[in-house]
Amino acid sequence: MQFLIFACSVGMIFLINHQTKVMEKSNMPKRLLRLLQFVKFAPILAFLVLMVLVFTTFHTKEGIRLSHAWYVAQFWAYTAFLYCSFAITKNKVTLIPMLVSLVIAIYNTPLFHYEKLFIGRYVIVSDIFGVLMFIAMWIATTKITNRMEVTNESFTN
Numbered sequence: 481m482q483f484l485i486f487a488c489s490v491g492m493i494f495l496i497n498h499q500t501k502v503m504e505k506s507n508m509p510k511r512l513l514r515l516l517q518f519v520k521f522a523p524i525l526a527f528l529v530l531m532v533l534v535f536t537t538f539h540t541k542e543g544i545r546l547s548h549a550w551y552v553a554q555f556w557a558y559t560a561f562l563y564c565s566f567a568i569t570k571n572k573v574t575l576i577p578m579l580v581s582l583v584i585a586i587y588n589t590p591l592f593h594y595e596k597l598f599i600g601r602y603v604i605v606s607d608i609f610g611v612l613m614f615i616a617m618w619i620a621t622t623k624i625t626n627r628m629e630v631t632n633e634s635f636t637n
Contacts, residue, residue, distance in 0.1 A: 482597045482606075485584055489609040492558050493616045495577050499565045500620040506568045508628050519560045520621040523553035523614055541591075544603060548594040551606045554613040555585035561617060 530549035534542050562578035565571075588594045598606045 482602050485588070485597070486605065486609055488580055488584060489554075489613055492577065492581060493613060496558070496561065496616050496620045499562070499569075499574070500623055502571075503565055503568055503624050504627050508568050508624070512564050512567055513625060513628050515560065516564055516621050517625055519557050519564070520618060520625070522560070523550065523557050523617075526553040526556075541595075544595060544598075545591065547598070547603050547607050547610075548588070548591055550614075551598075551610040552585055552588050552594065554610050554617070555581050555588070557617055558613065559585055561621070 527546070527550050531546060534545050538545060558581040559578055562574055562581060566574040566578060588597070
């Protein structure tokens, strides 16, 4: 099962790259631009909040809890990004990977599911995939938001 989730992670990274090119050509409402700007920072915020909780309240399984927070936050962020992509492009094919990302995020959100799937070195592999997913998301949202801000400035001038 973890290999299927890792394969979905790789697929999502390539899909984000493709959707970025499609979204850059589209016209984006301001509310979706703000959502994308939030999605860009959401995994970091989730990780920091859980880090504070782990070090102040939850004093067991610190490593697995932080790994869990990081990896699952990526799938939640990808779900939001793909929702924005659907809202902008109206391409219903985008709903399929969005639902896949949502199902993976929901399934892995309980810590015991994550612990059952990712044990030993697979925790480190999930951290690596989480970092790759985050970098891809960061680059994609930066490209889109920068292009939209330049487009909006040209309309106002």
